[in-house]
Amino acid sequence: MSIGASITVVAVGAILAFATHVHSSGFSVIAMGGVLMVVGLVALGLQIAALHRQRQMTAAEVQPPERTVVVRPPSEY
16 A cells, blocks of 8 residues: 555544444444554555665765776767
């Protein structure tokens, strides 16, 4: 799940938990909203951790050479 999808799931869960007043027997819309918010936050945390790990693996430190290197173009005959 991408970061945008995780935020969307959290938003839908918040809407269900805090902005709806639906009452039914055997099914709680408020509980479903809470579950969606938790799932969205867990997915968001996992996605951010994966991106952080990927950034660490692809980052490289550039070190200057110890001595000056002169590169000459090839001579023409």
